[in-house]
Amino acid sequence: MSSLTGSESVLAEADADPLTDRLLAHPRPAVIWGGVAALLLLVEAGALAEVSLRLLADLVGALPGVGDAASVAALADAAGGVPTLLSRETIPNQGYWNGSAYVGTFLGLQPAWAWLIRVALVYAYAFACLLWVYVGFEWYRTHYRVADWTPRDDTVDRLRGHRWGLFGLAVVFMFVTMAVFAPALGPTTVDQNLANPYSHQISYWTGSEVATSPVGDANLGSRSQGNAQTNVGPWSYDDFGRFHPFGTLPSGKDLFTFIAAGSRISLVIGLLSVGLSAGVATVFALLSAYYKGRVDDGLILLSDSVMGMPQLLLLIMLSVVLAGTWIGNLYSGAFVLALIFAGTGWPYMWRSLRGPALQVSEQEWVDAARSFGQTPGTIMRKHMLPYITGYLLIYGSMTLGGAIIAIAGLSFLGLGVDPPTPEWGRAVNAGQEYVTTASWHISLIPGALITLVVTGFNAMGDGIRDAIDPESDSAEGEAGGRGGGA
Amino acid sequence: MSRSDAPAGDGAAPDGTDGTDADGAQRDPLVEVRNLKKYYEDDGFLTGDPVKAVDGVSFDIRKGETLGLVGESGCGKTTLGRTILGLESATDGEVVSDGREVARLSGKQLREWQRDAQMVFQDPEASLNDRMTVGEIIREPLDAHEQGTKAERKERVFELIDLVGLNEEHYYRYPHQFSGGQRQRIGIARALALEPEFMVLDEPVSALDVSVQARVINLLEDLQDELGLTYLFIAHDLSVVRHIADRVAVMYLGDIVELGDTEAVYNDPAHPYTVSLLSAIPGSHTGTDRDRVTLRGTPPSPRDPPQGCRFATRCPARVRPAAFADLPETAWDGIDALDTVLRERASLEDGLTDRLRRSLGLAADANDIDEVVADLFGWHPGEQSPQEGEGPLTSEARAAVEDAVRFARRGEDEEAAAVLREAFGSVCNRERPEAHVVDGDGRTSACVRHTDEYDSPAAAIDERYARRDD
Incomplete structure (x- = not known):
């Protein structure tokens, strides 16, 4: 059975080629894909340059005594002058009726129609980007990948058939698009x-x-x-x-402008805090699972101490203490909020990840890697991390929903992001005395949106979990996210 | 370390790999294990006795041979293999290979040992990382030791894939897509990647179908011939070991009881445990006209192994005190069973309530022990003293049993077991037997019956089975 001659060892050289060779051998799909990429980039190039330059300007300005913020800002302004397809200048909706026709609106349409066209175009563009990414993955899979099957294929296929997860994905997609294109989406600025x-x-x-x-x-x-x-x-x-x-x-x-701008700050705080706490939680979970014993005990002690701190009091205290310092002013106080959320939130995520990590660390392939002298860092990265990234995504997306609620709750209480920077919770607060009147929309619309977005993130988490592990039960109590907040 | 020259495709086998010959004694030891111990301590505040998974074993693994390691589940075979490789840190004793003491290696020498010694794991479903392609899995040891350029490593992986009988297109597949036998081939290829001299095969075929087992075994034998490998082959399947091993070590409860050339051990087992174990192979206890020797009960807990000979509690050839020489076999069966019950009760009563009740003089299970004795010996200790000649025991024997039962009724099971052992025990229960050389090829067996004082184990077993038949 076993052919041990070795003489017939004909290396499958074609298979062993690097990706570039495979691309050159069959360039058509890659060229089409690249062309679409260039097109998508081109229509938004000016905005992209402006946003990145402005971020740089903010950063330079925020860090005390570094560089010349003014010149970077001027550069950003110049980039902003480059016409882009989805800007309010290209499709203006702010105009006026001069008695016979609309002046200054897109094609002389009513402001409502002009605005609607712009919004539809923005979402169409975002959807095209999403489609472009997905088609890229599919084409890579069919044309360029050497492996005809990978475990991730099944995950993608299962997610594709998961309706609740797709609903969540759609909601999250709408929300993220709103946050990214906030300036273009508002009827005014x-x-x-x-x-x-x-x-x-x-x-x-x-x-x-x-x-x-x-x-x-x-x-x-x-x-x-x-x-x-x-x-x-x-x-x-x-x-x-x-x-x-x-x-x-x-x-x-204008409430819509307020909400669009507010979605940006919610998303930034959410992503930043969840990203930071997920990073800390992952590293700690891997360490405690691999080394166990003392390291694990130490981390339990540390996380218990952090969990024992009253989060709300800490938040109030730190926002007072840090008010007026450079870090407290960063992004209207949102940065500090994200740091506090991350600093107090990682133990919950660490606890959720530690179990799966411990399970993986007991697997025989970890022993096998140790037996041939693989380094601990590589073992954790290659043999343990891939098995907890699923959990990371699930807990991350659910915690993100919780973070959005928490930020809104803080703003509702008058804490958190400094006014006048828009924040959804503040709109809910502003409208609470009008809920039963003709102005019901002030509280209800942002409130409903918060609920929808958080549900969307949770649904996406559910979908990812079911896609990663088909045998898992949806009724897993731990994965509740950090709801409630303040 | 003399690294074998060509890794693959080169049929020139180093000398002395031609099977089970008598010149084995002249081969140099590749790995020397000396008085190796591995205890597992419980962590926590109330630490009890440690689990003595491996309790002082010594043997050599010779260059180019296959040493089979057999024993019941839980006897410490796997732990022994892992400790030899350094995957577990030894509690005591040493493993020496080529002048290097494995447990104390660090830095460059440790890397060398990790290259020279590899392991193939029992469960091919669990020992391969599902998220990596076969190519990545086999290449990983090469990457970890940074051998050669990237292209060279890749070429080497293709060689290995070919060597273990897989196809080149399998390089980019994932372990999911393979059967158990193929997965084990992947595991073997990974172990071979660094051109080791020594491989620990931890039940490499026990998770596979019988038809696949044979192919994997053949592959392992071919590889050994071709690459001059030394194997430590761990298994509980005795027929597989007989097929592949040059020498075989029989392990019982953390101890090696017999070690010798495979054919000699299988044809004429010296140690009573080996006799019982071989007798348990279905349809294969030929060679002697003896009845099947049954192993009673389960091995004692490795947390509290018997003093003296580990096997004394179940041994069919245990030395008996001269005073009770005329007790019938059924009586000995009963006494052994009672001893087991007392030992189990002693190890169980760790519960707080039990301890409290005992200190208050409330033995909870006084009736239980009476029932046991009634079942075993046909007389109820709680009732009036029995008639002479009732049950299998003689009057002295019954007095001793009654002594023990008295303690047991008060809940002092440990003392009861001690009393029982005092009366019916022998040298087997007191001293740990040394390994005696039992034949010309240096076979060793750890049993007191190999001294001149006593009959040989085989003779003792024969005699007892003959008595039973009468």
């Missing part, structure tokens, strides 16, 4: 409508002529305060001809 309303002017049709007014004054005339006279509800125009998809806040500011 944060700067014009929310932050500096008196530095901007708008033109409007008074009924007989076109007049101009500061945005701040217009806002005063478009307040939603519960009675039929002072209320601008969802999907309606105010007296100044401005379109409000979600209505206005009690202050007369």
Whole structure:
């Protein structure tokens, strides 16, 4: 049976080629894919450059005594001047009725239609990007990958048939798109409508002529305060001809713009805090599973101490202590919030990961690797980490939902992100006395969105779990995320 | 270390790999195991006795041979193999190979030992990482030791895949896609990657179908011939060991009881345990006209092994005190059974409530022990003193049993067992037997019956079975 001659060892050289050779041998799919990539990039190149430069400018400005923030910001402004397909300049929705036609809107359409077209285009673009990634994976699988099957294929196939998970994925996709394209999605801008309303002017049709007014004054005339006279509800125009998809806040500011900008800060805090705590939790889980004994005991002690600290009190105390310092001002205090969430949240995730990690560390292939002298670091990375990344994704996505709730809860209490930076919880808070009145939309819309997004993250976590481990039961109590928060 | 020249394809086998010959004694030892002990301590505050998985074994593994290691499940074979490789740290004793003491190696020498000694694991389902391709799995030892360039490593992996009888296109497959036998071939290829001299095969075929077992065994034999490997072959399947091993070591409860050339051991087992074990092979106890020697009960707990000979509690040839020479076999069966019961009761009563009740003088299970004695000897100790001649015991024997039972009824099982052993025990229960050389080829067997004082184990077993038949 066993052919031990060795003489007939004909190496399958074609199989052994590196990826570049396989690409050259069959370039068509790769070229098409690359072309689509270039196209997708091209229409948004200006925005991309602007965003990255502005991030750099923020960073340079935040770190004391480093570099010249002003010049980077100027560069960013220049990049912002490059026309992009999805910008508000290309498809403007802010215009006015001059008695016979709309002035300044896209193709002279009503502001509502112009806005809708832009939103639809933004989502179409985001969906095209998603499709591009997926097609890339499929083409790699069929045309370039040497292995005809990998365990990950089954995972993807199972996720594709998991409706609840796909629903979660869709919700998360919508949310992330909203956060990424927040400036383009709002019917107006944060700067014009929310932050500096008196530095901007708008033109409007008074009924007989076109007049101009500061945005701040217009806002005063478009307040939603519960009675039929002072209320601008969802999907309606105010007296100044401005379109409000979600209505206005009690202050007369646009709710949709507020929510779009707020989604960005929620996502950033969520990703940052979950990313940090997941990183810490993973490293600690691997260490305690591999070394066990004293290391494990020490980490249990540490995590118990952290879990014993009152999170809310710590939050209040630190936000007072750090207020006014450079780190406290970073991103309107959001950065510190994320750090505190990560610092107090990792033990929960570590506890959830430690069990699976311990299980993997008992597997024989770990022993096998030790027997031929593999280093502990590589054993943890290659032989243990792949088996807990599934859990990491599940707990991560569920914790992310919890983090979003927690941030909203803090803002609701008047803590957390500094006003006037938009935050969903603050909108809920602002509208709470109008819930039973004509201005019900102020609390209800952001509240419903928070619920939807958190449900979406949890559903995505469920879907990933079922996709990774088909035998697992959905009724796993531990994976509850960090709901509630404050 | 003399590293064998060509890794594969080269049929030139180093000398002395031509099977079970008598010149084995002249071969140099590759691995010397001396008084090796591995105890597992419980962690926690209330530590009891450690589990003595391996309790002081000494033997040599000679260059180019296959040493079979057999024994019942839980006797410490796997632990012994893992400790020799350094996967477990030894509690005491040493493993020496080529002047290197394995347990104390570090740095460069440790890397060398990890290259020279490899292990093939029992369960091919569990010993391969499912998330890596076969190529990555086999290449990993080479990567870990940074041997050659990337291209050379890859070429070597293809050689190994070919060597163990897999196809080259399997390089990019995942372990999921293979049968058990193929997976074990992958495991063997991984173990061979670093061109080791010595391999510990931990029940490499016990998880496989019988038809596949034969092929894997043949593969292992071919590889040994070709590459001049030395095997420590751990198994509980005695016929597989007879097929592959040059010498065989029989292990019982952390101790090696017999060690010698395979054919000699199988044809004429010296140690009573080997006799019982071989007698348990279905349909294969030919050679003697003796009845099947049955092994009673299960091995004692390795946490509390018997003093003296480990096998004394179940031994069919245990030395008996002269005072009770005329007791019938059924009486001895009963006494052995009672001893087992007392030992088990003694090891069980660790519970807090039991201890409390005992200290209050409330023996919970006084009735139980009476029942046991009634079952075993046909008389109830709780009732009036029995008639002479009732049951299998003589009056002295019964007095001794009654002494023991008295303690047991008070819940002092340990003392009861001691009393019983005092009366019916012998040298087997007191002294740990030394290994005696029992034939011209240096076979050793650890049993007191190999001294001139006593009959040989085989003779004793024959005599007792003959008495039983009467």
